[in-house]
Amino acid sequence: MATPSLQDGIDRAGSPVKLLWQPDAEPWTPEVVEREYTGWRQEQASWHEGVALLNLSHHMYDTWIEGPDATRVLADHGVNNFEKFAIGQAKQYVPVTRHGHIVTDGILARESEDRYLLSGIPAAQHWVQYHAEKGGYDVGFVTDPSSAFRPGGGDPKLFRYQIQGPLATELVERAFGGPLPETKFFHSAAVVLDGRPVRALRHGMAGQAGFEFIGPWEHGAYVHEAFLKAGEPLGLVQVGALAYATPSVESGWIPSPVPGIYTDPDLLEYRTYLPLFGIEGKRPLNGSHFSEDIEDYYVSPYELGYGKMISFNHDFVGRDALRKAKDGPLRSKVTLVLDPEDVRTAIGQGEDPGFVLTYARHRVENASGLVGITMQCASVDPVGTVLAQTLIGAEHAAPGTEVTVVWGEHPGPGTDPGADLGFPRIRATVQPSPFNEHARTFYRRNR
Helix, strand or coil: CCCCEHHHHHHHHCCHHHHHECCCCCCCCCCCCCCCCCCHHHHHHHHHHCCEEEECCCCCEEEEEECCCHHHHHHHCCCCCCCCCCCCEEEEECCECCCCCECCCEEEEEEECCEEEEEECCHHHHHHHHHHHHHCCCCEEEEECCCCCCCCCCCCCEEEEEEECCCHHHHHHHHHCCCCCCCCCCEEEEEEECCEEEEEEEEEECCEEEEEEEEEHHHHHHHHHHHHHHHHHHCCEEECHHHHCCCHHHHCCCCCCCCCCCCCHHHHHHHHHCECCCHHHHCCECCCCCCCCHHHHCCCCCCCCCHHHCCCCCCCCCHHHHHHHCCCCCEEEEEEEECHHHHHHHCCCCCCCCCCEECCCCEEEECCEEEEEEEEEEEECCCCEEEEEEEEEHHHCCCCCEEEEECCCCCCCCCCCCCCCCCCEEEEEEECCCCCHHHHHHHHHCC
16 A cells, blocks of 8 residues: 555645644654653753753754755755855755745755755755755765654664753863864864764854764764763753753744645645655644634744845745745744743643643734734743744834733634634733844854
8 A cells, every 4th residue: 555645644634734733732852862851940951051961863864965966956945055065064954935935944064065964854855855856966865764763763873962051161171181173153073082983063052052963873872971971070961852842942943834835736746745644744733823724824934034044146946935025024033921920820720830842823912913823832941931932923023012822722623713712811022032142142143
């Protein structure tokens, strides 16, 4: 029996929204990693106040793209500037559809002249590989799925560990016996740890200093133990899956936007190419904001804050649409700071709600009605409440603007999208995105 495609799933469900809508969907957290090591509150505090160790080895797909046309296929289907892309550098790769809607983003590292590594959830990888195969590009693909989806189980090809926080540099110097080579932000250097090859990517999260270390899996256990040993005198904290999923609400990154691929007739062949049981068919939609039209969930890279990454110095799919969208009406990305008392009432039923994480699309309203939707909400203990990465009408995006978040789960098809379902309201205040000032200034300036 043939494996069902994404289009098969849409046809059977009756619409993309009917396929994807899942009230009360469990939020995604990284696979394999422990949910908590010392408790999510202490783990969050570690990258603000001390030093944290995060294990990224298991939850991302890695796709190597290699061949004479590797740069060309990536440039033809991504908005990024490839004229200035050094070997050893990484970029946030942003592919869009012909209508200018984002497919998703991923981290693209250039390993050699004709070899790249694209990492993240696999929607961007699917997009590039499909167009490479259809367009006859001279390029090959090798993919290592995440550990939860690797056929037959087994180990990843790469280990990937992050060291983050104010004491990150001190820990790294302890582990390596001295400072690492001076490296620009999002560039990497080849280093050696006790004879074992490691690539050190200058990185950061939630505005804090740090590094991402990548190398062959066979050395992963040794490198991990070396970091634990070097970090012990500094109070190193390992970060579990719950806390790991939260720094994006501080750093301003919106994970897993809905790919803009479900309705364009020209993408029928692509939807038939994609498996139903992949990210495009199984990443759920839920929350208090419901629409029968999947296009209401599409987003522009401008709305996600990726405008500076768009380079019109080359032709690429979606170029004309993005030129037109640049000066059009677009939503702004902001951080909503939810009122702590309302959070306790609406979510905790009067008590501390504990850990909160959701990727639900909740309605954001003012007296005139709908003004925006949340994209991710999470407890951030150092802030003392829940933060929400939100897309909101530009006229409501000024810091200090007061709005209301409708907290609840619309049942989906069969119920009026605008029905008053008696959901609780949480007062919220608009603040910039990224919320963290260092991430908003130095971090963004150096991307």
